[in-house]
Amino acid sequence: MDSKQRVKLSDGHFIPALGYGTYKPEEVPKSKTLEGTKLAIDAGFRHIDTAYTYQVEEEVGTVIKNKIAEGIVKREDIFLTSKLWCTSHRSEMVKPSLENSLRKLGLDYVDLYLIHYPVAMKPGEDLFPTDEKGKSLLDTTDILATWEAMEKCKDAGLTKSIGVSNFNRRQLEMILNKPGLKYKPVCNQVECHPYFNQSKLLDFCKSKDIILVAFGALGTQRDKKWMDLSFPVLLEDPVLCAIAKKHNRSPALIALRYQVQRGVVVLAQSFKEKNIKENVQVFEFQLTPEDMKAIDALDRNLRYLPAKFTEGHPECPYADEY
Numbered sequence: 071m072d073s074k075q076r077v078k079l080s081d082g083h084f085i086p087a088l089g090y091g092t093y094k095p096e097e098v099p100k101s102k103t104l105e106g107t108k109l110a111i112d113a114g115f116r117h118i119d120t121a122y123t124y125q126v127e128e129e130v131g132t133v134i135k136n137k138i139a140e141g142i143v144k145r146e147d148i149f150l151t152s153k154l155w156c157t158s159h160r161s162e163m164v165k166p167s168l169e170n171s172l173r174k175l176g177l178d179y180v181d182l183y184l185i186h187y188p189v190a191m192k193p194g195e196d197l198f199p200t201d202e203k204g205k206s207l208l209d210t211t212d213i214l215a216t217w218e219a220m221e222k223c224k225d226a227g228l229t230k231s232i233g234v235s236n237f238n239r240r241q242l243e244m245i246l247n248k249p250g251l252k253y254k255p256v257c258n259q260v261e262c263h264p265y266f267n268q269s270k271l272l273d274f275c276k277s278k279d280i281i282l283v284a285f286g287a288l289g290t291q292r293d294k295k296w297m298d299l300s301f302p303v304l305l306e307d308p309v310l311c312a313i314a315k316k317h318n319r320s321p322a323l324i325a326l327r328y329q330v331q332r333g334v335v336v337l338a339q340s341f342k343e344k345n346i347k348e349n350v351q352v353f354e355f356q357l358t359p360e361d362m363k364a365i366d367a368l369d370r371n372l373r374y375l376p377a378k379f380t381e382g383h384p385e386c387p388y389a390d391e392y
């Protein structure tokens with residue numbers, strides 16, 4: 071892969087600057103994940119983002135193994151991310167959780183393992199344990215102990231790199247300032263798009279050599295389980311559409327290119343062949359400094375995915391400004 075399309079992580083590994091997202095709403099059948107992931111690898115995606123809680127690790131792993139068997143890719147060509155779910159933060163649960171993900175994937179390692187959220191919930195089968203009033207059942211664990219267990223997963227060779235997701239600045243600092251820290255997080259995967267551009271968190275991450283990975287970069291899948299559907303549709307934004315027209319590209323490509331040009335690794339999800347093939351064109355054109363400025367000005371602090379299940383947790387990441 072062209073070196074321009076990869077970003078160096080602080081631990082020396084490289085992450086492709088564009089990744090394929092595999093979250094799917096509950097009502098979408100898993101066959102769509104098989105189809106989409108296959109189309110993504112065929113189109114040239116080499117970075118795939120999944121998570122235990124998406125419940126598609128088996129499908130993602132099947133596609134990767136098939137593509138390896140067909141001789142299309144080697145395992146080392148693929149950069150695969152998975153994530154530790156909130157119900158497995160207790161330090162003794164971290165390695166078994168990654169081993170369980172690897173069993174589902176049918177692979178011996180992932181490239182990147184992330185703490186999905188900085189909040190711990192009651193361990194058990196239920197991914198979103200709640201009380202009778204629908205309030206999340208929380209767990210009190212020490213995030214630094216969870217991080218130490220993540221470090222052990224890297225040392226055991228179960229993951230090449232370790233990082234975090236949905237952490238705010240204070241929570242990143244907690245890890246960075248941990249006495250005896252062995253590995254710092256290589257990335258922080260957060261919601262990031264022109265309506266929520268995370269410029270302060272991005273500046274902080276850059277100052278600490280932490281890569282910011284953007285999810286929801288196309289305005290999310292607008293899953294009613296997770297977002298208020300009255301929020302404006304990002305890809306219909308008039309400024310994005312005008313810049314798209316000028317470059318003879320789609321608003322989606324402009325939103326992806328915006329992230330690449332500001333040094334953000336960007337995820338893009340799609341189930342459609344046409345869109346998947348289009349999204350890899352992000353490396354074929356450039357936005358001007360004026361375009362970048364105009365897109366920066368679209369920021370309106372609009373978080374599409376407020377992760378309401380984290381509300382009330384002492385480590386709810388969205389309680390701080392950034």
Ligand SMILES: NC(=O)c1ccc[n+]([C@@H]2O[C@H](COP(=O)([O-])OP(=O)(O)OC[C@H]3O[C@@H](n4cnc5c(N)ncnc54)[C@H](OP(=O)(O)O)[C@@H]3O)[C@@H](O)[C@H]2O)c1
Binds near residue numbers: 342
């Ligand atoms: N760490 C976390 O907490 C977290 C949270 C959310 C997501 N994520 C990760 O980030 C990934 C991406 O985020 P996301 O799934 O929220 O969605 P997204 O990538 O922001 O947007 C996906 C939507 O954009 C549409 N789309 C894609 N390419 C397009 C194109 N070229 N033109 C027009 N529309 C296009 C897709 O529709 P079509 O299918 O019609 O193309 C889909 O509805 C997830 O899949 C997941 O891996 C992580």
